[in-house]
Amino acid sequence: MGNPQEQTTAILERLKRYVGFETPTGDPDALADLAAVIRGDFEALGATASVDEHPTGDHLVLDFPGIGRRRDDKPLLFLAHHDTVWPKGQLERMPLVLEGDTLRGPGSYDMKAGLAIFHEALTLLGRHDLERGPIRLIVVADEEIGSPTARALIEAQVGHVSCAIGLEPPHTGGELKTSRWGSTRVRLSVVGKEAHAALAPETGISAIDELVDQLLNIRLLMRGYPSVLCNFGTVSGGGRTNVVAGTAFAEIGLRFKDAATEKVVLASLLATEPIRPGAVLTVELLSNRPAWAAGESHDALFADAVKAAKAVGQTLEGRAATGAADTNLTGGSGIPSLDGLGASGCGAHAVDEQVHIPSLAPRAQLLAAIMHTL
Missing domain, CATH: 3.40.630.10 (Zn peptidases)
Structure with a gap:
């Protein structure tokens, strides 16, 4: 030709x-x-x-x-x-x-x-x-x-x-x-409460601690779905070592081999609730390709x-x-x-x-x- x-x-x-x-x-x-x-x-x-x-x-x-x-x-x-x-x-x-x-x-x-x-x-x-x-x-x-x-x-x-x-x-x-x-990006955002990390830590709510525990729970969830690829691509939060962190977030990349697994895993993530009293957790679907x-x-x-x-x-x-x-x-x-x-x-x-x-x-x-x- x-x-x-x-x-x-x-x-x-x-x-x-x-x-x-x-x-x-x-x-x-x-x-x-x-x-x-x-x-x-x-x-x-x-x-x-x-x-x-x-x-x-x-x-x-x-x-x-x-x-x-x-x-x-x-x-x-x-x-x-x-x-x-x-x-x-x-x-x-x-x-x-x-x-x-x-x-x-x-x-x-x-x-x-x-x-x-x-x-x-x-x-x-x-x-x-x-x-x-x-x-x-x-x-x-x-x-x-x-x-x-x-x-x-x-x-x-x-x-x-x-x-x-x-x-x-x-x-x-x-x-x-x-x-x-399938490919999905999810953002977990946490709002806690700032406080002095030494003088009054009990009055604060650590957004970083909340986020870490949420990520560990996600790791546990993924053990039940070995075909899913899960990557914690971005983790950020807080500002000073003497301040209880007031905000934190993570962005997660997920890959799914089939639509059924994708549906179940995303439903679980989107239904996630805060662990700590007073913490505010938002789970946002940034992008999703089925x-x-x-x-x-x-x-x-x-x-x-x-x-x-x-x-x-x-x-x-x-x-x-x-x-x-x-x-x-x-x-x-x-x-x-x-x-x-x-x-x-x-x-x-x-x-x-x-x-x-x-x-x-x-x-x-x-x-x-x-x-x-x-």
Whole structure:
């Protein structure tokens, strides 16, 4: 399907341009700058663009009309994001470097390469005048913190699209992601009562002591659910060693293999009560992506992708992923879903983040075949 070297060059040039825009989650101006470029690139390929506006960053929806006999089919939904975990200035500390078969740079692997590959796939279809059904691409602005403002937009696609395909990177071995564990962030906040730690400790209520006991209880709870991954990611509170702490909080990351366990554990956490008289405990669900389990419709979509891969001389394998993404929302909502169609590489969220360049053209050809056949 065309010249792989020319495809690689085109994808690389677009990817380098996208990485040149620093887009930390929560910076609406920075996100808008790149979104404008992405919008222009895809409008040039025939997309109709709309914007889902939010104060922390707007989401971009791009609709491409069907071509040929399938123009009235339900759209294929593709999911991507343009926010990254990296702060402004990271490009100075971690510059864009092209070296051999590797491109390094913040946000390159997770997941601006997926956007560049997707553009080349559409270009290939147009160049070869291949028919396809309608396509919808949603580019999310807050995926890296659980898509709190994009969730409603994504879940609203239920019943309006035929399937959902994520442009996140594949597993490190190149396998696609055929299901995902659920991912939830919970914040425990405690308000106690300050007092002098030596002269009148009995008049105080230690928020730190309350929080520590709550975390120990959570550890005990998790022993009954060995499949759940639980990480106390942030713990903070108090201020001085001679003052009984008046406030404390912890943020907890949880990963669930299945929806049933997720439901039970979250219900237990949200029902947590204070241990100490007078302490005020708040349990807040910061973000939640439901478990997306393998099932008949998801398996059928993967089988279709395997057939499309064979048409362009590729083989595909797939397995579950412990990491979460927006396909949790589609898969958990019953939309047949598949993920990992982005570039191979490694180092997501790490200073060695990198894209494996030889994977770019084959991924574009695979995506084009999927668009043409599904």
